[in-house]
Amino acid sequence: MNQDARKQSFFSDIKPACALRGHWVSFCLVDELGVGTTYGGLRYTVHDSTGQRYEGRLNEEGFAKLQNIYCGPVVLFFDDPYSGVEQLYQELMVRCTYALPITELQFRAEQTRFSNTHGQRTENNPVRQKADRFYQVEVRDLVRHAAHLPPIEPRAHRPKSHALKMMAELGFGPPEPTLAGIVLFPNYHTALEVRPLRALRPMLSTQDSFCALNLYQLALFAAMSYCDFGQEPPINPLDKVGFPQDPSVGNLFAEQLSGYHEAWRIDPKQEQRFYPLYEEVPYSRRFEILPFDPELYPQNRPELKEEQEHPARLHFFDDEKDGTDTQAFITHHDEVVLISVRGTFSRADALRDANAHQVAFADGVGKAHEGFYQAYRAMRSFVTQYLDQFYMGQRIVICGHSLGGAIALLLAEGLRRIPDANYNILLYTYGAPRAADSEFTAGARALVHHRIVNHNDPVPSVPAPWMNTTAKLWVPGAVTLFSAPTAGGLLFAAGLVRVGGSAYQHHGEQQHFMPIRLADGTHASVLWKPGCESIQEAGCNRALQLHGDMPDRDNLLRQLFQANQHFMTASYIPAAWATLRRWQQTLESQEPLVTAREFELVDSALADMREQLRTKRRDLARSRPANDRSHEHNDALNAEIDRLHTSRERLASLRWRRLDARDVYGSHAHSANLQLGLKRWFTHRENRALSQVASVPSPLHSDRGKAQILDIDAIV
Known part of the structure; x- marks a missing residue:
């Protein structure tokens, strides 16, 4: 007309x-x-x-x-x-x-x-x-x-x-x-x-065993937890919401992936591209961000004011108002519930991390780091309320970096122990400090936890097993340790001593990135499962550090300057990407996982470490009076030397190990969508890098955004 x-x-x-x-x-x-x-x-x-x-x-x-x-x-x-x-x-x-x-x-x-x-x-x-x-x-x-x-x-x-x-x-x-x-x-x-109503869904394996796919994918989502949710308006929406901020959690799931766009940015300052491996799915099988419609859902009505529900409130936990400053996001599809917990970012995080006092883990057994436990308790009801509404038997996959990894461990164990819930939980943590004592660790043995450690990352070495005190005791020591503290908050509780209770102990099966510098100057990284404290504590183990019950400050400071190995987009994510590429190439070629040259380099480093331990044992034997506690150090050193020998044997086994598809892709090994997802992933030039050792990409100068903040949790 x-x-x-x-x-x-x-x-x-x-x-x-x-x-x-x-x-x-x-x-x-x-x-x-x-x-x-x-x-x-x-x-x-x-x-x-x-x-x-x-x-x-x-x-x-x-x-x-x-x-x-x-x-x-x-x-x-x-x-x-x-x-x-x-x-x-x-x-x-x-x-x-x-x-x-x-x-x-x-x-x-x-x-x-x-x-x-x-x-x-x-x-x-x-x-x-x-x-x-x-x-x-x-x-x-x-x-x-x-x-x-x-x-x-x-x-x-x-x-x-x-x-x-x-x-x-x-x-x-x-x-x-x-x-x-x-x-x-x-x-x-x-x-x-x-x-077409199709969406892109990041592929996640739901099997218990470790796989390179989850190593890489969950490293990206652990880093994503540092982003804002990005909802506009952030509170009290009237009739609709949007997610224009890129990157943000809401933008990624509600707009980019729902709109069939391949997203790669997980940090506002990131320039280096790391694409997740996506599968194409019908829209209703995507990772969901819940709708906002006051006409359909009474809980969305603006007149509810502080009680009004909206996507940011349902999917994003930010406890800054109540003092713990814990941050996390949660989303789901028909097979997976994904929870990612943020690492240290703010001053409140730093104060919480520094509190190494142990308190009872009320939802299970043993004792936990008080600061981490308070953060876990702050977010527990947020997670359980979401699960009460949207859990339909999916695998609950939890990840976290640094402090976020410690909180994620307590959350995973707390959920696992909820009576009659029967939650099936899979946990991946990156650079996480110790979160609880040996009794907790023993009680949580059934929890499937893959703990990723980057070589010389200082954070997994803390809290030291002998720490159990409060900030009132460590602050004076920290002030005297550094005359001019750096912007990263490099503080250490120089005066800490154990005052009782079981020792702090790591939980989970460790996967360790061992960096290698090859003859041509390129950097590579071998992922393996060592069995000794010296490697677990990344070249800074307590047997080499301690004189009596005091840390060796020189060794500590040298380790702190390796703190870039704690960063996500500059360290963990590139190493995880390199491992995925290495394992893909190994699967295709059916060659050994570790080359002869790589074995030689790592084995030489382990031999040097073993000799250091033997030298330390001889020095202690000569310097200690007969009536002191040197036998305790000798026992620890002897055990460590034995574990180091076991670790060398594990490394040797990698020379002959052949991979199958489940090692690389987990439950997606025989998925109909895998080959289409790989084809899409390899269209990006960054993912076509060919190298026998899948060299670790060098971080760009600008890739040190807020997902790489180093704060007090890196030390205490």
């Missing part, structure tokens, strides 16, 4: 619509290849300019035609709820909180695919030449409730949204209070290309 029609008599107050009939309109729904069979039989609803309602079904080719309608534009939409039998969709539609208004149209669109691998719109749909009008539409254009659907993507052929607004202003069209549907014009055939 042209604009002059508004001046005709049938647009008066008495006759607001055209009374002339005898007109027609036809339309079809197609995918990006121009095929409409996916939408065949779909029920549609049309409202004309008089308010007349028409219902029907598309034919098997996705086509429909209405004849003898009133003159003027009509509004088309597809709002029938999904009525199929697939369990996932049924569960999403009837769950107790945030039940989703999934339509049959949404389900059909989730079964279609993009015509290209990157998911960008194209303009060569074959139906375009056969139609009078051609629109590129989204599912959210054609349904009433769309808060759970992805944002609209840029498109060259967008529908005439102003026409829908004009009809609403004139009182035409559907009676619903919200604008919904596509305006079609009479006596034209309109082709509607529906964008």
Whole structure:
């Protein structure tokens, strides 16, 4: 209808619509290849300019035609709820909180695919030449409730949204209070290309055993925990929310991945690209950020004020107001619940980390670091409330870096011990300090925990097993240790002594990055499982450090200057990427995991370490009086020398180890989506680096953003 029609008599107050009939309109729904069979039989609803309602079904080719309608534009939409039998969709539609208004149209669109691998719109749909009008539409254009659907993507052929607004202003069209549907014009055939509802989902293995895929993927998500959630408005939203901040947790899951965009930035200052390995899935199987719709969900209504729920409150925990400053995010899909806990970032974190006093772990056995325990208790109810609403038997995968790793351990064990919950938990931590005592560690033996340590990272060496005191005792010692503390907060409790209780002890199976500098100057990293304290404490073990019960300050300071090995985007993530590439190449070539040259270099380092331990043992024997406690040191040194021998044997076994697909990809080893995901991953030049040793990429100068803050948890 042209604009002059508004001046005709049938647009008066008495006759607001055209009374002339005898007109027609036809339309079809197609995918990006121009095929409409996916939408065949779909029920549609049309409202004309008089308010007349028409219902029907598309034919098997996705086509429909209405004849003898009133003159003027009509509004088309597809709002029938999904009525199929697939369990996932049924569960999403009837769950107790945030039940989703999934339509049959949404389900059909989730079964279609993009015509290209990157998911960008194209303009060569074959139906375009056969139609009078051609629109590129989204599912959210054609349904009433769309808060759970992805944002609209840029498109060259967008529908005439102003026409829908004009009809609403004139009182035409559907009676619903919200604008919904596509305006079609009479006596034209309109082709509607529906964008596929597909999402990218980071691949995570759900098997217990360690795999290179999870090593790399969860390193990225552990670093992601330092980002903001990025919701706008952050609090008290009125009718909708957005996530424009990139990078942010909300932007990654609610916009980038939901919109089929490959995201790689996990730090605001990051320039080096680290892409997760993604699988393409139907939209409803993505990592979910819950919808915000006050009309559908009473808990979203603005009048609730402080009690109002919104995505940031449901998915993001930030306890700055209450004093612990703990931060974490949680999201889920039908197979995995993902929880990531932030490491040290603020002054409150630093004070908490420095409190090495042990307190009872009320949710299990043993004692825990008081500062870490307080942070865990602060976020426990946030996690359990989320699980109460959205846990459907998924594997709960938890990760954390530094302080976040310590809190993640306490959280994982606390969840594991909830009566009758039967949570199946998998934990990966990176550069985590000791969080609890030996009794806790023994009691948590059933918890599956892969603990990643980068060589010479100082954080896993603390709290030292002999620490058990409060900040009142360590502050004076810390002040005297450094006359000019650096910006990173390099403090140490020089006066700490154990005052009782069991010793601090690490939990979990350690995976250790051993760095190697090759003859050509490139850096590599061998990942292996050593069995000795000297390696576990990254060249700074207590047998070599302690004189009596006091640390050797010179050795401590030398280790602190290796603190860049605690950073995520500059250290752990590159090493994890290099390990994934090394294991991929080893799987393909069926060659040994460690080359002869690498074995020689690492074995030489272990031999030097063993000789240092023997020398220390001889020195102690000569210098200690007969009535002192030197035999305790000798016992520890003898045990350490034996463990070092075992570690060398483990290293030797790597020379002959062959990998299978499950070592590299875990439960995704034989997934139908794996090869497509790898093909997408290898399109990025960064991931095509070929090297026998998968050299560790050098960090860029700017890759030292806030995910790499070194604070007091690196020391105490």
